[in-house]
Amino acid sequence: MPATLPETLRLPLRVRVHETVIDQLTVVRGGEPREASRLAFDGEAGWQSWTLKVGASETPFGKLDGRLEIGANPPYPVDGHLDVARGGDAPLAVNVIASGTLERAVELNATLRAQSSAADATLVYAPLQAQPIERAAATLRALDLRHLLPSAPEAILDGTLTASTENRELRGTMKVINQVPGAIDAGRVPLSSLAARIGAANDTFTLDAIEAELGDAGKLRGQGRISANEVAFQLGGEQLNVHHVYTALQPTRLTASIETRGDLASQDIRAKLTQRAYRASFDGTVAAGTISVRQARVDIDDSSAEAKGSIGLDSAHPFDIKATLSRFDPSRVVDRGRLGKLHPARLNARVDASGSVQPVVQIRASIDVAPSTAFGLPTTAKVRWRSRGVDKPEIVIDGKASIGETRLGVNGTLVNPQDLRSLDLRLDLSGRDLAQLYTISGLPFPSTPEYELAGHLQYDDRVWTFRRFSGKVGRSDLAGNFAVDRRAAKPFMRADLKSQNLDMRDLAGFVAATDTESVNPPGRLLPHGEFRLDKLNAANADVRFTGERIRNETLPLNRMATHLVLRDGVLALDPLTFGTDAGNIDGKLTLDARNPTIMVVADFSGDQLRLERFAPQVKQVLQTGPVKGRVRLTMHGNSVAAMLGAANGDIALAMTGGSVS
Known part of the structure; x- marks a missing residue:
């Protein structure tokens, strides 16, 4: 039914509200508070008209002032304006003008100007x-x-x-x-x-x-x-x-x-969203400041993810969400992003999240990954998450995971998940063999004995850095900085590593090219494990390594240093130096893995070498005197045994002040 007006709006007496000021006003609509720090108004109603004036009031959008007058007698004329103005670097101006009569129609004309933005509107309203x-x-x-x-x-x-x-x-x-x-x-x-x-x-x-x-x-x-x-x-x-x-x-x-x-x-x-093997559905209610989720579910073939709970949109309604994953494969849903391509997985997990949206977003979450499969390896994990805020949330993460024989632990803060430059996590990494990280990361780490490393994990523009880490690899200590740059199609690894006490047996994986527990065929002394060509072509690298003191039972080596460069399948150790009690050895070694069979070029020289210290049996033919020598070899093969079996080159020795018998 159309609205009706009384015969008159006149009051038998004059009523006036004069210079009323509200210092702090909070208006809550849809669960979202809006603050008006100062609201000042005058109001008057009487024989001729009703009048309301608003002046010098502060709102989140700027200063507000306005005036509205409605006549008390037919046809009830209407006249008014409302202005909002904001200065500074983000100026804004809103103007609304009202004119007409309640008996016939009221016309509202509004304009908005905000920097280069503009909007205009007209409404003719006949009540x-x-x-x-x-x-x-x-x-x-x-x-x-x-x-x-x-x-x-x-x-x-x-x-x-x-x-x-x-x-x-x-x-x-x-x-x-x-x-x-x-x-x-x-x-x-x-x-x-x-x-x-x-x-x-x-x-x-x-x-x-x-x-x-x-x-x-x-x-x-x-x-x-x-x-x-x-x-x-x-x-x-x-x-x-x-x-x-x-x-x-x-x-x-x-x-x-x-x-x-x-x-x-x-x-x-x-x-409902459907596509062949994909099915997604949502069933819920939005009411009284709360989103009630009866069911949100994604099915992909025989895997699923399902969530239920409630999300409060104001301070009076906290949220509580519970989700379960069953054989869920995130790689079927998530695309390649800044963190790289996801590998197929089969995850069984439970997620519990609770907190509040107002007045500040606060989230407490736990993720428990039951026996699952990731990277083709058995996987379990537990993660605890606490966060506060939205624009720059303060996030605390505490988690542990095992993937195959690799164990990871993270603890620290992340200010903004949309900007991982704020990431600062302590990372604890341990396992049976660093080479097993190739399956997880795609990075060609050498084979090692058991290891335990701890340091700080940081991120900036697709560059991951394991900073100031330290720990043990086998019987050797290891410390330094390690970074992986994933901006190019092929990852680039950069490291500066140092060992104060290096056990040469822990370098066996660099030579044997397979895991440290591999066994040679019966009767064979030299390593027959083949180098992985795919690993040598999986990344580029620039690594500096220094072993300050060497523990070695067979050779009189006491120090080593090298600069390793791997680029497009060509690995160079240049220089590769050893300090000994019986002279110094300097040289370089190059492995070219660009073809199906690796080519190796070795060039080493020694000065003031005491060969009897390297091989005591030499004393039977070499009586006294230091030796100067050089070895240049070219080899082909995909294992150390094959390379040495096909070696070709020159060996030269010169001795001063000694004798040979």
Whole structure:
């Protein structure tokens, strides 16, 4: 029924509220508080009119002032204005002017200017008519959401809305175009355009022919209906590619259906996404400041991920979410990102998360990975997570994991997961053989005895750094810095390593090329394990290593140093030096693994060598005197035994002041 007005608004006496000031006002709407630090107003009602004045009031958007006057007698004239102004580096100005009469119609004209953003709107409202909106029009011109709210995603909008009433029915159209659509994880809005037909009759608004263009992600079509008793929308789409909505997700070709139903206070939401082996669904309710999730589920072949719980949107409603993973493979969902490509996995896990959204987002979460498979290896893990804030959240992580025979522990903080440069974690790493990390990381570590290392893990622009680490590898201590740069197609490893007490037996894996427990064929002395050509071509490297003191039972070596460079399958140790009690050895060694058979070039020289110290039996033929010598060999083969068996080159020795018998 149309509204009606009384015969008069006149009061038999004059009422006035003078210079009223509210120093602190908090308005909560939709669970989100808005602060107005100072609100000052005057009000007056009497024989002629009702008047309200607002002046010099502070709001989050700027200074507010305005005036509204309504006549007390027919036709009840209306006259007023409202202004919001903000200066500084992000100026904003909003102006609203009201004029007309309550008996006929009131016209509202609004303008918004914020830096280069502009918006204008007109509304003609006839409160006594069956359809009170006589005419509506709005335009957006390069409206940048960040000019209104700095934390908003990047979106620059152009748009129009026109609607008018004829025969008691409102009809019109709207269209909004986003100049810079993009993925959510790129800080943009994936919507490229939104269009619909507008209608209103019998207190019900309708949106027909809704078309939401998502750029390369696809399109959604549907309709909606809004009234005092019901709000309902239906949307559907085909060939939807969620990779262009959120680039961390795998490309898809989904068929989607979304349905909402309820009233202005409560909305039931149901959504289904399907694509051959993929099925995703959501069933929940938004009401009273809370999102109740009855079920959110993803099924991929025989694997699944499911979540239930509630998410409070205000301080009075905390959230509590529980999720389970069953044989779930994240690589089927998550695309290559800054952390690199995910490997197939079969995860069984339980996730418990609780906390609050208002007044500050706080999250407490635990992740327990039951016996699972990752990188083709048996895997278990426990992670505890605490965070506070959204824009720059303070996150504390404490976790342990075992992957095959490799054990990891992390503990520390992360300020912003969107910017891993803030990562500062203590990493404890241990296992049976460093070479086993090749399966997990794709990096060609040499074979070693059991190891235990601890240091700080940092990240910056796809460069991971294991900084100031120390520990033991076999019987040797090891310390230094290690970094992996993944910006190029092939990882680049850089390290500066030092051992104060080096046991030469711990370097066996560098020579044998296979795991340290490999056994040679019976009767064979030299290592027959073949070098892995795929490992030598898996990464590039620049490594400096120094062994300050050497423990060795057979050779009189007391110090070594080398500079290892691996580039495109060619490994060079240049220089490779040994200090001994019986002279010094300097040289270089090159392994070229670009062809199916490795070529090795060795060039070593020694000065003031006492050969009898290296091999006591030499004393039988070499009586006295230091030796100067040089060895140059070229070898081919994929194992040490094969290389030495095919060695070809020169050996030269010169002795001063000695004798040979």
